[in-house]
Amino acid sequence: MSVVSTPATLKHAAGMIDDAEARRIRNDFPILSQQVNGSPLVYLDSGATSQNPLCVLEAEQEYYEQRNAAVHRGAHMLAVSATDAFENARETVAGFINAGMDEVVWTSNATEAINLIAYAFSNASVGRGGDAAARFVVGPGDELVVTEMEHHANLIPWQELAFRTGATLRYIPVDDAGALRLDEAEHIIGPRTKVVAFTHASNVLGTINPVATLVRLAREAGAAVVLDACQSVPHMGVDVKALDVDFAAFSGHKMLGPTGIGVLYGRAELLNAMPPFLTGGSMITTVTMEKAEYLPSPQRFEAGTQRISQAVALAAAVDYLRETGMDRIHAWEAELGQRLVAGLEAIDGVRVLGPAAGAERIGLAAFDVDGVHAHDVGQFLDDKGIAVRVGHHCAQPLHRRLGLVATTRASTYLYNTTDDVDAFLDAVAGVRPFFGVN
Amino acid sequence: MSAELQQLYQQIILEHAKKRNGSPLADPPPGDKSGESHMLNPTCGDEITLRAAVHNDGAATTLSAISWDGQGCSISMASASVLSDLAQGMDREELLKVVDNFRELMRSRGSIEADEEILGDAAALSGVSRYPARVKCAMLAWVALEEALLAAN
Numbered sequence: 156m157s158v159v160s161t162p163a164t165l166k167h168a169a170g171m172i173d174d175a176e177a178r179r180i181r182n183d184f185p186i187l188s189q190q191v192n193g194s195p196l197v198y199l200d201s202g203a204t205s206q207n208p209l210c211v212l213e214a215e216q217e218y219y220e221q222r223n224a225a226v227h228r229g230a231h232m233l234a235v236s237a238t239d240a241f242e243n244a245r246e247t248v249a250g251f252i253n254a255g256m257d258e259v260v261w262t263s264n265a266t267e268a269i270n271l272i273a274y275a276f277s278n279a280s281v282g283r284g285g286d287a288a289a290r291f292v293v294g295p296g297d298e299l300v301v302t303e304m305e306h307h308a309n310l311i312p313w314q315e316l317a318f319r320t321g322a323t324l325r326y327i328p329v330d331d332a333g334a335l336r337l338d339e340a341e342h343i344i345g346p347r348t349k350v351v352a353f354t355h356a357s358n359v360l361g362t363i364n365p366v367a368t369l370v371r372l373a374r375e376a377g378a379a380v381v382l383d384a385c386q387s388v389p390h391m392g393v394d395v396k397a398l399d400v401d402f403a404a405f406s407g408h409k410m411l412g413p414t415g416i417g418v419l420y421g422r423a424e425l426l427n428a429m430p431p432f433l434t435g436g437s438m439i440t441t442v443t444m445e446k447a448e449y450l451p452s453p454q455r456f457e458a459g460t461q462r463i464s465q466a467v468a469l470a471a472a473v474d475y476l477r478e479t480g481m482d483r484i485h486a487w488e489a490e491l492g493q494r495l496v497a498g499l500e501a502i503d504g505v506r507v508l509g510p511a512a513g514a515e516r517i518g519l520a521a522f523d524v525d526g527v528h529a530h531d532v533g534q535f536l537d538d539k540g541i542a543v544r545v546g547h548h549c550a551q552p553l554h555r556r557l558g559l560v561a562t563t564r565a566s567t568y569l570y571n572t573t574d575d576v577d578a579f580l581d582a583v584a585g586v587r588p589f590f591g592v593n
Numbered sequence: 594m595s596a597e598l599q600q601l602y603q604q605i606i607l608e609h610a611k612k613r614n615g616s617p618l619a620d621p622p623p624g625d626k627s628g629e630s631h632m633l634n635p636t637c638g639d640e641i642t643l644r645a646a647v648h649n650d651g652a653a654t655t656l657s658a659i660s661w662d663g664q665g666c667s668i669s670m671a672s673a674s675v676l677s678d679l680a681q682g683m684d685r686e687e688l689l690k691v692v693d694n695f696r697e698l699m700r701s702r703g704s705i706e707a708d709e710e711i712l713g714d715a716a717a718l719s720g721v722s723r724y725p726a727r728v729k730c731a732m733l734a735w736v737a738l739e740e741a742l743l744a745a746n
Binding site for chain 2: 193387527529530538546551554561
Protein backbone atom coordinates (compact mmCIF):
# COMPACT_ATOMS: atom_id res chain seq x y z
CA MET A 156 0.00 0.00 0.00
CA SER A 157 1.51 3.27 -1.10
CA VAL A 158 0.92 6.23 1.16
CA VAL A 159 2.70 8.76 -1.00
CA SER A 160 1.88 10.24 -4.36
CA THR A 161 4.81 10.87 -6.63
CA PRO A 162 4.70 14.14 -8.59
CA ALA A 163 3.60 13.53 -12.15
CA THR A 164 6.56 15.39 -13.58
CA LEU A 165 8.92 12.80 -12.18
CA LYS A 166 7.19 9.63 -13.27
CA HIS A 167 9.06 7.67 -15.91
CA ALA A 168 11.65 10.40 -16.13
CA ALA A 169 14.13 9.71 -18.87
CA GLY A 170 17.31 11.24 -20.22
CA MET A 171 19.75 13.35 -18.29
CA ILE A 172 18.72 15.89 -15.71
CA ASP A 173 19.23 19.37 -17.12
CA ASP A 174 18.48 22.85 -15.82
CA ALA A 175 14.86 22.70 -16.92
CA GLU A 176 14.36 19.39 -15.14
CA ALA A 177 16.22 20.61 -12.04
CA ARG A 178 13.91 23.64 -11.92
CA ARG A 179 10.87 21.34 -12.11
CA ILE A 180 12.34 19.25 -9.29
CA ARG A 181 13.02 22.40 -7.28
CA ASN A 182 9.32 23.29 -7.44
CA ASP A 183 8.57 20.17 -5.39
CA PHE A 184 10.50 21.67 -2.45
CA PRO A 185 8.43 24.37 -0.71
CA ILE A 186 11.32 25.79 1.31
CA LEU A 187 13.38 26.55 -1.79
CA SER A 188 10.90 29.11 -3.14
CA GLN A 189 11.70 31.72 -0.49
CA GLN A 190 13.74 34.89 -0.65
CA VAL A 191 16.69 35.49 1.67
CA ASN A 192 17.94 39.05 2.20
CA GLY A 193 16.01 40.09 -0.89
CA SER A 194 17.53 37.44 -3.16
CA PRO A 195 16.15 34.05 -4.17
CA LEU A 196 17.50 31.37 -1.83
CA VAL A 197 20.47 29.52 -3.34
CA TYR A 198 20.75 26.43 -1.16
CA LEU A 199 24.21 24.87 -1.41
CA ASP A 200 24.36 23.12 1.94
CA SER A 201 22.73 19.78 1.18
CA GLY A 202 25.87 17.99 2.33
CA ALA A 203 24.92 19.12 5.84
CA THR A 204 21.20 18.64 5.49
CA SER A 205 18.96 18.35 2.45
CA GLN A 206 15.49 19.81 1.96
CA ASN A 207 12.20 17.91 1.81
CA PRO A 208 9.90 17.59 -1.20
CA LEU A 209 6.20 18.11 -0.50
CA CYS A 210 5.48 14.37 -0.83
CA VAL A 211 7.79 13.66 2.13
CA LEU A 212 6.09 16.28 4.28
CA GLU A 213 2.70 14.88 3.25
CA ALA A 214 3.72 11.34 4.09
CA GLU A 215 4.63 12.35 7.62
CA GLN A 216 1.41 14.32 8.03
CA GLU A 217 -0.67 11.50 6.56
CA TYR A 218 0.89 9.09 9.03
CA TYR A 219 -0.08 11.29 11.99
CA GLU A 220 -3.55 12.00 10.60
CA GLN A 221 -4.45 8.43 9.68
CA ARG A 222 -2.22 5.81 11.31
CA ASN A 223 -0.40 7.00 14.41
CA ALA A 224 0.05 4.24 17.01
CA ALA A 225 2.82 2.28 18.74
CA VAL A 226 4.25 -0.40 16.44
CA HIS A 227 4.79 -4.11 17.11
CA ARG A 228 2.30 -4.16 19.99
CA GLY A 229 -1.42 -3.73 20.46
CA ALA A 230 -4.14 -5.46 18.50
CA HIS A 231 -6.16 -2.49 17.37
CA MET A 232 -6.54 -1.28 13.82
CA LEU A 233 -4.24 1.73 14.15
CA ALA A 234 -1.46 -0.37 15.68
CA VAL A 235 -1.63 -2.74 12.72
CA SER A 236 -1.72 0.13 10.24
CA ALA A 237 1.24 1.88 11.89
CA THR A 238 3.23 -1.36 12.01
CA ASP A 239 2.55 -1.95 8.32
CA ALA A 240 3.69 1.56 7.43
CA PHE A 241 6.81 1.18 9.57
CA GLU A 242 7.81 -2.18 8.12
CA ASN A 243 6.89 -1.16 4.56
CA ALA A 244 9.24 1.77 5.03
CA ARG A 245 11.98 -0.64 6.06
CA GLU A 246 11.33 -2.73 2.96
CA THR A 247 11.57 0.37 0.76
CA VAL A 248 14.86 1.50 2.26
CA ALA A 249 16.27 -2.05 2.24
CA GLY A 250 15.41 -2.41 -1.43
CA PHE A 251 17.04 0.93 -2.17
CA ILE A 252 20.46 -0.36 -1.05
CA ASN A 253 19.86 -4.02 -2.00
CA ALA A 254 19.70 -5.22 1.61
CA GLY A 255 17.39 -7.73 3.27
CA MET A 256 14.54 -6.63 5.57
CA ASP A 257 16.43 -7.97 8.59
CA GLU A 258 19.54 -6.06 7.59
CA VAL A 259 18.15 -2.54 8.00
CA VAL A 260 18.13 -1.16 11.53
CA TRP A 261 16.56 2.24 12.26
CA THR A 262 18.71 4.60 14.27
CA SER A 263 18.47 8.32 15.05
CA ASN A 264 21.13 9.18 12.49
CA ALA A 265 24.35 7.82 11.02
CA THR A 266 26.26 8.86 14.14
CA GLU A 267 24.08 6.62 16.29
CA ALA A 268 24.42 3.81 13.75
CA ILE A 269 28.21 3.88 13.98
CA ASN A 270 28.08 4.14 17.76
CA LEU A 271 25.75 1.14 17.77
CA ILE A 272 28.40 -0.97 16.03
CA ALA A 273 31.21 0.31 18.26
CA TYR A 274 29.22 -0.34 21.44
CA ALA A 275 28.18 -3.79 20.22
CA PHE A 276 31.88 -4.60 19.78
CA SER A 277 32.48 -3.12 23.22
CA ASN A 278 29.77 -5.26 24.80
CA ALA A 279 31.08 -8.37 23.07
CA SER A 280 34.52 -7.54 24.42
CA VAL A 281 33.27 -7.85 28.01
CA GLY A 282 31.66 -11.19 27.23
CA ARG A 283 28.13 -10.21 26.22
CA GLY A 284 26.76 -12.26 23.35
CA GLY A 285 28.79 -15.34 24.28
CA ASP A 286 30.62 -17.48 21.76
CA ALA A 287 28.49 -16.25 18.87
CA ALA A 288 29.86 -12.75 19.46
CA ALA A 289 33.51 -13.86 19.73
CA ARG A 290 34.30 -12.30 16.34
CA PHE A 291 33.41 -8.86 17.73
CA VAL A 292 35.77 -9.08 20.69
CA VAL A 293 38.59 -6.53 20.61
CA GLY A 294 41.30 -5.92 23.16
CA PRO A 295 44.99 -5.13 23.63
CA GLY A 296 46.97 -6.11 20.54
CA ASP A 297 43.98 -5.67 18.22
CA GLU A 298 43.79 -2.74 15.85
CA LEU A 299 40.95 -0.56 14.60
CA VAL A 300 41.71 1.22 11.33
CA VAL A 301 40.10 4.43 10.11
CA THR A 302 41.29 7.11 7.67
CA GLU A 303 42.58 10.64 8.14
CA MET A 304 39.66 12.04 6.14
CA GLU A 305 36.87 10.72 8.37
CA HIS A 306 34.00 12.79 9.67
CA HIS A 307 34.21 12.89 13.47
CA ALA A 308 31.20 10.53 13.54
CA ASN A 309 33.35 7.77 12.04
CA LEU A 310 36.40 8.58 14.13
CA ILE A 311 35.45 9.30 17.73
CA PRO A 312 33.32 6.15 18.28
CA TRP A 313 36.42 4.12 17.32
CA GLN A 314 38.69 6.22 19.52
CA GLU A 315 36.36 5.53 22.42
CA LEU A 316 36.15 1.81 21.60
CA ALA A 317 39.95 1.71 21.66
CA PHE A 318 40.03 3.50 25.02
CA ARG A 319 37.47 1.12 26.52
CA THR A 320 39.03 -2.09 25.27
CA GLY A 321 42.76 -1.41 25.06
CA ALA A 322 42.75 -1.90 21.30
CA THR A 323 44.92 0.40 19.16
CA LEU A 324 43.45 2.94 16.76
CA ARG A 325 45.39 3.41 13.54
CA TYR A 326 44.64 5.49 10.48
CA ILE A 327 45.36 5.50 6.79
CA PRO A 328 46.90 8.91 6.04
CA VAL A 329 46.01 11.16 3.12
CA ASP A 330 48.50 12.80 0.76
CA ASP A 331 48.88 16.55 0.21
CA ALA A 332 46.01 16.49 -2.26
CA GLY A 333 43.80 14.68 0.23
CA ALA A 334 43.81 11.26 -1.49
CA LEU A 335 44.07 8.12 0.64
CA ARG A 336 47.58 6.65 0.77
CA LEU A 337 46.67 3.16 -0.43
CA ASP A 338 50.35 2.18 -0.40
CA GLU A 339 50.28 2.83 3.37
CA ALA A 340 46.94 1.08 3.76
CA GLU A 341 48.52 -2.17 2.62
CA HIS A 342 50.92 -2.02 5.56
CA ILE A 343 48.46 -0.69 8.11
CA ILE A 344 45.70 -3.25 7.51
CA GLY A 345 47.01 -6.62 8.66
CA PRO A 346 46.46 -9.65 10.88
CA ARG A 347 45.85 -7.49 13.97
CA THR A 348 43.12 -5.44 12.26
CA LYS A 349 39.61 -6.14 13.56
CA VAL A 350 37.75 -3.21 11.99
CA VAL A 351 38.33 -1.09 8.90
CA ALA A 352 36.01 1.94 8.99
CA PHE A 353 36.06 4.52 6.22
CA THR A 354 33.91 6.94 4.32
CA HIS A 355 32.52 6.07 0.90
CA ALA A 356 32.61 9.71 -0.28
CA SER A 357 34.39 12.49 1.59
CA ASN A 358 32.17 15.27 2.92
CA VAL A 359 35.08 17.71 2.53
CA LEU A 360 37.13 16.56 -0.45
CA GLY A 361 34.33 15.17 -2.59
CA THR A 362 36.44 12.14 -3.45
CA ILE A 363 34.90 8.71 -3.84
CA ASN A 364 37.11 6.22 -2.04
CA PRO A 365 38.20 2.90 -3.60
CA VAL A 366 35.87 0.66 -1.62
CA ALA A 367 36.85 -2.52 -3.48
CA THR A 368 40.55 -2.09 -2.65
CA LEU A 369 39.93 -1.42 1.03
CA VAL A 370 37.41 -4.28 1.28
CA ARG A 371 39.95 -6.66 -0.26
CA LEU A 372 42.60 -5.60 2.28
CA ALA A 373 40.10 -5.98 5.13
CA ARG A 374 38.97 -9.41 3.90
CA GLU A 375 42.56 -10.64 3.68
CA ALA A 376 43.03 -9.48 7.28
CA GLY A 377 39.74 -10.96 8.46
CA ALA A 378 38.53 -7.53 9.60
CA ALA A 379 34.99 -6.18 9.58
CA VAL A 380 34.28 -3.36 7.11
CA VAL A 381 32.23 -0.35 8.24
CA LEU A 382 31.25 2.09 5.51
CA ASP A 383 30.18 5.66 6.24
CA ALA A 384 27.72 6.09 3.38
CA CYS A 385 26.32 9.49 4.42
CA GLN A 386 27.56 11.26 1.29
CA SER A 387 27.04 8.37 -1.11
CA VAL A 388 23.61 6.81 -0.51
CA PRO A 389 21.78 10.14 -1.03
CA HIS A 390 23.66 10.92 -4.24
CA MET A 391 24.39 7.71 -6.18
CA GLY A 392 23.12 4.18 -6.50
CA VAL A 393 24.61 2.15 -3.64
CA ASP A 394 24.39 -1.65 -3.58
CA VAL A 395 25.72 -2.89 -0.25
CA LYS A 396 25.99 -6.46 -1.53
CA ALA A 397 27.99 -5.44 -4.58
CA LEU A 398 30.27 -3.32 -2.37
CA ASP A 399 30.60 -6.33 -0.06
CA VAL A 400 30.77 -4.27 3.13
CA ASP A 401 29.76 -5.69 6.51
CA PHE A 402 28.13 -2.53 7.85
CA ALA A 403 27.05 0.80 6.38
CA ALA A 404 25.54 3.89 7.95
CA PHE A 405 23.62 6.84 6.52
CA SER A 406 21.24 9.57 7.63
CA GLY A 407 17.71 10.33 6.46
CA HIS A 408 17.99 14.11 6.57
CA LYS A 409 20.77 14.12 3.98
CA MET A 410 18.55 12.27 1.46
CA LEU A 411 15.38 14.39 1.37
CA GLY A 412 14.03 12.76 4.54
CA PRO A 413 13.33 14.19 7.97
CA THR A 414 15.78 14.61 10.84
CA GLY A 415 15.80 12.03 13.62
CA ILE A 416 16.18 8.94 11.48
CA GLY A 417 19.21 7.09 10.19
CA VAL A 418 19.99 3.63 8.97
CA LEU A 419 22.42 0.96 9.99
CA TYR A 420 22.92 -1.74 7.39
CA GLY A 421 24.58 -4.91 8.60
CA ARG A 422 24.93 -8.37 7.13
CA ALA A 423 22.18 -10.45 8.76
CA GLU A 424 24.61 -13.09 9.95
CA LEU A 425 26.59 -10.44 11.82
CA LEU A 426 23.64 -8.51 13.23
CA ASN A 427 22.10 -11.71 14.58
CA ALA A 428 25.34 -12.59 16.38
CA MET A 429 25.97 -9.12 17.78
CA PRO A 430 24.99 -8.14 21.33
CA PRO A 431 22.60 -5.19 21.49
CA PHE A 432 23.58 -1.57 22.19
CA LEU A 433 20.44 0.12 23.57
CA THR A 434 18.24 -2.20 25.60
CA GLY A 435 14.67 -2.04 26.89
CA GLY A 436 11.21 -2.67 25.51
CA SER A 437 10.36 -4.20 22.13
CA MET A 438 13.71 -5.91 21.62
CA ILE A 439 13.24 -8.99 23.83
CA THR A 440 11.70 -12.47 23.82
CA THR A 441 11.75 -13.53 27.49
CA VAL A 442 12.53 -11.35 30.48
CA THR A 443 13.04 -12.47 34.07
CA MET A 444 14.21 -10.39 37.02
CA GLU A 445 17.73 -11.67 36.35
CA LYS A 446 18.15 -11.52 32.58
CA ALA A 447 16.62 -11.22 29.14
CA GLU A 448 16.71 -12.99 25.80
CA TYR A 449 16.80 -10.85 22.68
CA LEU A 450 14.92 -10.84 19.40
CA PRO A 451 16.83 -11.29 16.16
CA SER A 452 17.79 -8.30 14.00
CA PRO A 453 16.48 -5.72 13.37
CA GLN A 454 14.26 -5.59 16.50
CA ARG A 455 17.25 -6.56 18.67
CA PHE A 456 18.66 -3.09 18.01
CA GLU A 457 15.41 -1.11 18.19
CA ALA A 458 14.69 -0.68 21.87
CA GLY A 459 11.87 1.61 22.91
CA THR A 460 9.27 3.43 20.87
CA GLN A 461 10.59 3.92 17.38
CA ARG A 462 10.83 6.84 14.94
CA ILE A 463 7.78 5.75 13.04
CA SER A 464 6.71 8.90 11.22
CA GLN A 465 10.33 9.57 10.32
CA ALA A 466 10.72 6.08 8.84
CA VAL A 467 7.53 6.54 6.81
CA ALA A 468 8.72 9.93 5.56
CA LEU A 469 12.18 8.57 4.75
CA ALA A 470 10.57 5.87 2.63
CA ALA A 471 8.68 8.60 0.76
CA ALA A 472 12.02 10.34 0.18
CA VAL A 473 13.50 7.09 -1.16
CA ASP A 474 10.51 6.69 -3.50
CA TYR A 475 11.12 10.22 -4.75
CA LEU A 476 14.82 9.53 -5.33
CA ARG A 477 14.10 6.25 -7.12
CA GLU A 478 11.48 7.85 -9.35
CA THR A 479 14.00 10.53 -10.26
CA GLY A 480 16.73 7.94 -10.79
CA MET A 481 19.93 7.68 -8.80
CA ASP A 482 22.12 7.45 -11.89
CA ARG A 483 20.58 10.63 -13.26
CA ILE A 484 21.03 12.38 -9.91
CA HIS A 485 24.65 11.26 -9.69
CA ALA A 486 25.40 12.45 -13.23
CA TRP A 487 23.74 15.83 -12.68
CA GLU A 488 25.56 16.45 -9.42
CA ALA A 489 28.87 15.39 -10.96
CA GLU A 490 28.26 18.04 -13.63
CA LEU A 491 27.47 20.67 -11.00
CA GLY A 492 30.52 19.59 -8.99
CA GLN A 493 32.79 20.05 -12.01
CA ARG A 494 31.28 23.48 -12.66
CA LEU A 495 31.90 24.41 -9.03
CA VAL A 496 35.55 23.34 -9.07
CA ALA A 497 36.39 24.80 -12.46
CA GLY A 498 34.78 28.10 -11.46
CA LEU A 499 36.46 28.25 -8.06
CA GLU A 500 39.88 27.41 -9.50
CA ALA A 501 39.53 30.40 -11.83
CA ILE A 502 39.10 32.86 -8.93
CA ASP A 503 42.27 34.52 -7.60
CA GLY A 504 43.27 33.41 -4.10
CA VAL A 505 40.90 30.45 -3.96
CA ARG A 506 42.28 26.99 -3.18
CA VAL A 507 39.95 24.04 -3.73
CA LEU A 508 40.46 20.99 -1.52
CA GLY A 509 40.52 17.54 -3.08
CA PRO A 510 40.66 16.54 -6.74
CA ALA A 511 41.29 19.20 -9.40
CA ALA A 512 38.73 20.04 -12.07
CA GLY A 513 38.29 17.14 -14.46
CA ALA A 514 38.95 14.46 -11.83
CA GLU A 515 36.07 12.46 -10.38
CA ARG A 516 34.24 14.04 -7.45
CA ILE A 517 30.72 14.21 -6.06
CA GLY A 518 28.78 17.45 -6.35
CA LEU A 519 30.49 19.41 -3.62
CA ALA A 520 33.59 21.54 -3.18
CA ALA A 521 35.29 22.87 -0.06
CA PHE A 522 37.73 25.72 -0.49
CA ASP A 523 39.92 28.26 1.23
CA VAL A 524 39.92 31.95 0.32
CA ASP A 525 43.39 33.34 0.98
CA GLY A 526 43.23 36.11 3.57
CA VAL A 527 39.54 35.72 4.42
CA HIS A 528 38.26 33.43 7.17
CA ALA A 529 35.57 30.93 6.15
CA HIS A 530 33.09 32.47 8.59
CA ASP A 531 33.44 35.82 6.84
CA VAL A 532 33.07 34.14 3.44
CA GLY A 533 29.88 32.44 4.60
CA GLN A 534 28.49 35.68 6.01
CA PHE A 535 29.17 37.53 2.76
CA LEU A 536 27.46 34.76 0.74
CA ASP A 537 24.47 34.65 3.11
CA ASP A 538 23.92 38.33 2.47
CA LYS A 539 23.27 37.37 -1.16
CA GLY A 540 20.89 34.58 -0.17
CA ILE A 541 23.49 31.85 -0.72
CA ALA A 542 23.61 29.14 1.97
CA VAL A 543 26.91 27.28 2.37
CA ARG A 544 28.66 25.48 5.21
CA VAL A 545 31.63 27.05 6.96
CA GLY A 546 34.03 25.58 9.52
CA HIS A 547 35.85 22.27 9.73
CA HIS A 548 32.83 20.22 8.57
CA CYS A 549 33.38 17.82 11.47
CA ALA A 550 36.75 16.83 10.01
CA GLN A 551 39.34 18.63 12.12
CA PRO A 552 42.17 16.12 11.55
CA LEU A 553 41.76 16.39 7.77
CA HIS A 554 41.82 20.19 7.90
CA ARG A 555 44.90 20.11 10.12
CA ARG A 556 46.60 17.75 7.67
CA LEU A 557 45.88 20.17 4.82
CA GLY A 558 47.17 23.12 6.86
CA LEU A 559 43.78 24.73 7.40
CA VAL A 560 41.47 25.45 10.32
CA ALA A 561 38.23 26.20 8.52
CA THR A 562 36.97 26.14 4.95
CA THR A 563 33.82 27.03 3.06
CA ARG A 564 31.86 24.23 1.40
CA ALA A 565 29.25 24.37 -1.33
CA SER A 566 27.32 21.12 -1.78
CA THR A 567 24.68 20.44 -4.41
CA TYR A 568 21.72 18.13 -4.78
CA LEU A 569 19.22 17.22 -7.45
CA TYR A 570 17.31 20.51 -7.07
CA ASN A 571 20.30 22.76 -7.78
CA THR A 572 20.77 24.39 -11.18
CA THR A 573 23.78 25.77 -13.02
CA ASP A 574 22.29 29.20 -12.17
CA ASP A 575 22.75 28.36 -8.48
CA VAL A 576 26.38 27.45 -9.08
CA ASP A 577 27.00 30.56 -11.19
CA ALA A 578 25.39 32.87 -8.60
CA PHE A 579 27.63 31.29 -5.99
CA LEU A 580 30.77 31.67 -8.13
CA ASP A 581 29.94 35.33 -8.88
CA ALA A 582 29.58 35.97 -5.16
CA VAL A 583 32.84 34.19 -4.25
CA ALA A 584 34.66 36.35 -6.81
CA GLY A 585 33.51 39.37 -4.79
CA VAL A 586 34.76 38.12 -1.42
CA ARG A 587 38.40 39.26 -1.48
CA PRO A 588 37.63 42.70 -2.94
CA PHE A 589 34.96 43.23 -0.24
CA PHE A 590 37.32 42.34 2.58
CA GLY A 591 40.11 44.42 1.07
CA VAL A 592 42.44 41.49 0.44
CA ASN A 593 44.61 41.50 -2.66
CA MET B 594 24.94 44.51 -0.33
CA SER B 595 22.58 44.88 2.60
CA ALA B 596 22.87 47.70 5.11
CA GLU B 597 23.21 45.06 7.84
CA LEU B 598 26.27 43.53 6.19
CA GLN B 599 27.86 46.96 5.76
CA GLN B 600 27.10 47.68 9.40
CA LEU B 601 28.69 44.34 10.37
CA TYR B 602 31.86 44.83 8.37
CA GLN B 603 32.53 48.54 8.89
CA GLN B 604 35.86 49.75 7.58
CA ILE B 605 37.10 50.24 11.13
CA ILE B 606 36.42 46.54 11.88
CA LEU B 607 38.25 45.33 8.78
CA GLU B 608 41.18 47.60 9.66
CA HIS B 609 41.36 46.30 13.22
CA ALA B 610 41.19 42.73 11.92
CA LYS B 611 44.37 43.43 9.97
CA LYS B 612 46.18 45.61 12.52
CA ARG B 613 45.53 43.27 15.44
CA ASN B 614 46.49 45.74 18.15
CA GLY B 615 47.75 43.91 21.23
CA SER B 616 49.06 40.96 19.23
CA PRO B 617 51.37 39.04 19.56
CA LEU B 618 51.63 37.86 23.16
CA ALA B 619 54.11 39.83 25.26
CA ASP B 620 55.71 39.28 28.66
CA PRO B 621 53.86 41.07 31.48
CA PRO B 622 55.55 44.05 33.19
CA PRO B 623 57.97 42.82 35.86
CA GLY B 624 56.40 42.78 39.32
CA ASP B 625 52.79 42.84 38.08
CA LYS B 626 50.47 39.91 38.59
CA SER B 627 49.34 38.32 35.34
CA GLY B 628 46.94 35.69 34.11
CA GLU B 629 46.37 33.88 30.84
CA SER B 630 43.38 32.37 29.13
CA HIS B 631 43.00 30.16 26.09
CA MET B 632 39.60 30.26 24.37
CA LEU B 633 38.32 28.21 21.47
CA ASN B 634 35.17 28.57 19.40
CA PRO B 635 34.75 24.95 18.30
CA THR B 636 32.16 25.65 15.61
CA CYS B 637 34.61 27.53 13.42
CA GLY B 638 38.01 27.11 15.04
CA ASP B 639 38.47 30.72 16.21
CA GLU B 640 41.18 30.59 18.83
CA ILE B 641 42.75 33.11 21.17
CA THR B 642 45.37 33.08 23.91
CA LEU B 643 45.13 36.29 25.93
CA ARG B 644 47.40 37.54 28.69
CA ALA B 645 46.42 40.29 31.13
CA ALA B 646 48.61 41.91 33.81
CA VAL B 647 47.35 44.07 36.66
CA HIS B 648 49.16 46.65 38.74
CA ASN B 649 48.09 47.56 42.27
CA ASP B 650 49.37 50.91 43.55
CA GLY B 651 47.72 50.41 46.95
CA ALA B 652 44.62 52.45 46.09
CA ALA B 653 43.42 50.85 42.86
CA THR B 654 44.08 47.92 40.53
CA THR B 655 44.57 48.78 36.89
CA LEU B 656 45.19 46.71 33.78
CA SER B 657 48.86 47.33 33.10
CA ALA B 658 49.24 45.15 30.00
CA ILE B 659 47.11 43.09 27.62
CA SER B 660 48.39 40.99 24.74
CA TRP B 661 47.17 38.07 22.68
CA ASP B 662 47.80 35.54 19.95
CA GLY B 663 44.97 34.27 17.85
CA GLN B 664 43.52 33.11 14.61
CA GLY B 665 40.00 33.38 13.36
CA CYS B 666 37.47 35.41 11.47
CA SER B 667 37.64 39.17 11.04
CA ILE B 668 35.04 39.71 13.77
CA SER B 669 36.95 37.76 16.43
CA MET B 670 40.29 39.30 15.50
CA ALA B 671 38.94 42.86 15.28
CA SER B 672 37.18 42.39 18.59
CA ALA B 673 40.44 41.37 20.30
CA SER B 674 42.16 44.37 18.75
CA VAL B 675 39.59 46.97 19.87
CA LEU B 676 39.46 45.38 23.31
CA SER B 677 43.24 45.72 23.67
CA ASP B 678 43.05 49.44 22.85
CA LEU B 679 40.14 49.95 25.21
CA ALA B 680 41.35 47.93 28.21
CA GLN B 681 44.91 49.20 28.43
CA GLY B 682 45.33 51.23 31.64
CA MET B 683 41.72 50.87 32.79
CA ASP B 684 40.66 50.34 36.38
CA ARG B 685 39.98 46.61 36.85
CA GLU B 686 36.43 47.00 38.20
CA GLU B 687 35.54 49.57 35.53
CA LEU B 688 36.85 47.23 32.88
CA LEU B 689 34.71 44.33 34.09
CA LYS B 690 31.67 46.61 33.87
CA VAL B 691 32.60 47.51 30.29
CA VAL B 692 32.84 43.80 29.46
CA ASP B 693 29.30 43.35 30.83
CA ASN B 694 28.12 46.33 28.81
CA PHE B 695 29.59 44.81 25.65
CA ARG B 696 28.05 41.41 26.39
CA GLU B 697 24.64 42.99 26.83
CA LEU B 698 25.06 44.82 23.52
CA MET B 699 26.07 41.61 21.72
CA ARG B 700 23.05 39.71 23.06
CA SER B 701 20.59 42.49 22.21
CA ARG B 702 19.76 41.33 18.66
CA GLY B 703 20.09 44.92 17.55
CA SER B 704 17.74 46.38 20.18
CA ILE B 705 20.42 48.37 22.07
CA GLU B 706 22.35 51.38 20.79
CA ALA B 707 26.10 51.11 21.47
CA ASP B 708 27.54 53.73 23.81
CA GLU B 709 30.70 55.00 22.14
CA GLU B 710 31.70 56.87 25.30
CA ILE B 711 31.99 53.54 27.10
CA LEU B 712 33.02 51.19 24.30
CA GLY B 713 35.23 53.28 22.03
CA ASP B 714 35.97 51.47 18.73
CA ALA B 715 34.20 48.41 20.13
CA ALA B 716 30.93 50.27 19.49
CA ALA B 717 31.56 49.55 15.81
CA LEU B 718 30.92 45.88 16.58
CA SER B 719 27.27 46.61 17.43
CA GLY B 720 26.22 45.23 14.02
CA VAL B 721 27.26 41.76 15.19
CA SER B 722 24.25 41.64 17.53
CA ARG B 723 21.97 41.17 14.51
CA TYR B 724 23.85 37.97 13.61
CA PRO B 725 23.40 35.56 16.54
CA ALA B 726 25.74 33.02 14.94
CA ARG B 727 28.59 35.57 15.14
CA VAL B 728 28.15 36.76 18.73
CA LYS B 729 30.52 34.05 19.98
CA CYS B 730 33.19 35.32 17.58
CA ALA B 731 32.90 38.84 18.96
CA MET B 732 32.81 37.71 22.60
CA LEU B 733 35.82 35.39 22.41
CA ALA B 734 38.50 37.90 23.46
CA TRP B 735 36.26 39.52 26.07
CA VAL B 736 35.52 36.23 27.80
CA ALA B 737 39.23 35.41 27.63
CA LEU B 738 39.99 38.73 29.34
CA GLU B 739 37.54 37.98 32.15
CA GLU B 740 39.19 34.62 32.69
CA ALA B 741 42.72 36.06 32.51
CA LEU B 742 41.79 38.71 35.10
CA LEU B 743 40.47 36.00 37.41
CA ALA B 744 43.71 34.08 36.97
CA ALA B 745 45.71 37.23 37.74
CA ASN B 746 43.94 37.67 41.05
